[in-house]
Amino acid sequence: MKTQQALNYERIASAICFIRENYREQPGLEQIAEHIHVSPFHFQRLFHEWAGITPKQFLQYLNIGYAKKILKETHATLFDTACELGLSGTSRLYDLFINIEGMTPGEYKNGGQDLxxxxxxxxxxxxxxxxxxxxxxxxxxxxxxxxxxxxxxxxxxxxxxxxxxxxxxxxxxxxxxxxxxxxxxxxxIKLHLRGTEFQLKVWETLLKVPAGGLTTYADLAAKSGYEGACRAVGTAIGKNPVAFLIPCHRVIKATGEIGNYHWGEVRKNAIIGWEAAHL
CATH class of the missing domain: 3.30.160.70 (Methylated DNA-protein cysteine methyltransferase domain)
Incomplete structure (x- = not known):
């Protein structure tokens, strides 16, 4: 007999497949919940517990990935890109880029021109x-x-x-x-960072972890104002554009394990030991 955890995972996996296959139609919460045979309220709670983000946010990440591909690889206009994603117009595309990328679609398309x-x-x-x-x-x-x-x-x-x-x-x-x-x-030290409101908040909170100190993903999520969103916080940490200065190496697992690091677990151990020794 399958455990409740296994059943929940199957539901989430089915929902993700449905979202990925139908994202151009921009399915709503009710439509996705109906596909996996649960109530919208239960699905929203279940998805957030599993992923740390809402189904709507997950759909936005799919949208932004596809939009970036179109803008980067084609000569499509912003209006054509919005239509291809099933969005109602360029204003929704603009909001999507601001919320996810921290920049306008035009700024993404010009790739740092004039910088x-x-x-x-x-x-x-x-x-x-x-x-x-x-x-x-x-x-x-x-x-x-x-x-x-x-x-x-x-x-x-x-x-x-x-x-x-x-x-x-x-x-x-x-x-x-x-x-x-x-x-x-x-x-x-001045930083010029490009990120979403969520990412910037996580990075700002990371900057408050003192040299020689450590924190956990759960603690960082709570102090960032996103309690329980450990997976999403972990993703934001992985997007850190400024190694060492934004100290993602000071985040460890709640079990005490050092955990992963973009530039290698050995280097993470070395940096943590180095900071502790010099302080």
């Missing part, structure tokens, strides 16, 4: 790193494990139409000072 980005490569105690900045602040920092050419290509894929210059500016220097155990200039 000047300085970048440099520096050695840190944990390996080579690429750091990039705009006139507003640091917009990207990542460990260059696959070499400088690959690291630069990853940065350029985020802002394909921006103008790039390899130079070390003051904003980058202030950011890199943390690798010298100098936490006195934290207030001078």
């Amino acid at each position: 000047d980005i300085n970048y440099s490569f520096e050695d840190t105690p944990f390996g080579s790193i690429i750091v990039a900045s705009t006139g507003k602040g640091v917009c990207h920092m990542a460990f260059a494990d696959e070499g400088e050419e690959k690291a630069l290509a990853n940065l350029q894929s985020l802002f394909p139409n921006a103008a790039y210059k390899q130079t070390l500016d003051t904003k980058q220097q202030n950011a890199l000072s943390v690798f010298n155990q100098d936490w006195s200039k934290l207030q001078e």
Whole structure:
């Protein structure tokens, strides 16, 4: 006999398949709930418990993925893109991009046009790193494990139409000072982040975790104002555009396990130990 947990998983899996197959018709809560033979109220609660987001938000993520593909790979207008997704017009497409991507569809389509980005490569105690900045602040920092050419290509894929210059500016220097155990200039570090309201809130909360300290996904979700949304918070952490400065390495599992890290579990252990030792 199947457990309740197994039955719930089958229902959620069936609902996700239905949403993915019918997202162009923009199915509503009642329609999806009817497909898996539960009430809309029960389905909403069940889906949120499992995924940490609502069915509507899940559908929005599918919409944004398809819209980005259309805008990137075709010459479709914003109106044509909205129609292809089954949206009523460009205003809904605009709202979708603002809510999910933190930018307008036009800004996504132009890929950072008119944006000047300085970048440099520096050695840190944990390996080579690429750091990039705009006139507003640091917009990207990542460990260059696959070499400088690959690291630069990853940065350029985020802002394909921006103008790039390899130079070390003051904003980058202030950011890199943390690798010298100098936490006195934290207030001078400026960030230029692009993200959703949800992501920005999670990253802001992460910045409040002190060096040498640790937190859990559940605790971070609660302090961000999204109690119970551990999976969604984990996804936001994985989208962190600025390694180390936004300290996603300080988030561990409630069991005490270190957990995954975008740049490797070994590096995560090393950073946590390094911070604790120097404080």
